[in-house]
Every structure is written in structure tokens, then in C-alpha cells.
Amino acid sequence: QVQLVESGGGLVQAGGSLRLSCAASGRTFSYAMGWFRQAPGKEREVVATITWSGSSTYYADSVKGRFTISRDNAKSTLYLQMNSLKPEDTAIYYCAAARSSFLRREVSDFGSWGQGTQVTVSS
Numbered sequence: 001q002v003q004l005v006e007s008g009g010g011l012v013q014a015g016g017s018l019r020l021s022c023a024a025s026g027r028t029f030s031y032a033m034g035w036f037r038q039a040p041g042k043e044r045e046v047v048a049t050i051t052w053s054g055s056s057t058y059y060a061d062s063v064k065g066r067f068t069i070s071r072d073n074a075k076s077t078l079y080l081q082m083n084s085l086k087p088e089d090t091a092i093y094y095c096a097a098a099r100s101s102f103l104r105r106e107v108s109d110f111g112s113w114g115q116g117t118q119v120t121v122s123s
Helices: none
Strands: 002-007 010-013 018-026 033-038 045-050 057-059 067-072 077-082 091-098 110-113 117-122
Touching (some): 018 091, 033 067, 033 077
Antiparallel strands (some): 033 091
16 A cells, blocks of 8 residues: 655645645555546546656646646655646645556546645635
């Protein structure tokens, strides 16, 4: 089992930027990772995912061109750089580890989850 701890959330004005981090511990960091979010009253949705090597990524249409996912395997850390933030980006953001090293994009493909970090974008 892997333990995941997110950080970097907060309150930001529309158009601003935030960088989320996710520190992993436990089993080796040799698996695909992803960022997901859940707004009040809505289902959890994928934001971005990345393979173990970092060579392939996937982005939800709603964040393409604004968010960038990356990872530092030497530090066992996953990142999400969020630019041009919009009020509709407001949600709890979760880091998750997949069950394999290949690119995944479904919530059900991810078996380990962090506790989440709140991101609030004011208009």
C-alpha cells in the first residue's frame, strides 16, 4: 500500500495560479499517478494523469492548456501546476496512485488515494 499526502491548496483569485504537490511513501513509486477533483454535489472526476516514466499524460478537456501534471520519481512526488484558474475549478483535489505503470484515466483504475486538498477560486 502507498500513502499519499497532498499539499498546496488554498484560496486564489480567478486568473491566478497554484501548484499542488503529492508526496508518496510506502511501496516503490513505480506506478501511474493522477489528480482528481470533487466539487460539492458532484462526482469525483479526473483532472490529469501521468505514466510511471512521465512520458505520457492525459488531461481532461476542461483543464487542457491551463494545468500541467509532472512527477519527480527521485523525490516520490507528483505535481499539478494550475494556471489561469477559474471559479469552476473550485473543488477538493485528490492525488491517486494507479494499479499499474501504464496511463490510466478512470477513477476505478486508481486504488490508493490521498486525503485531498481544498482549492477555492474566487471570481
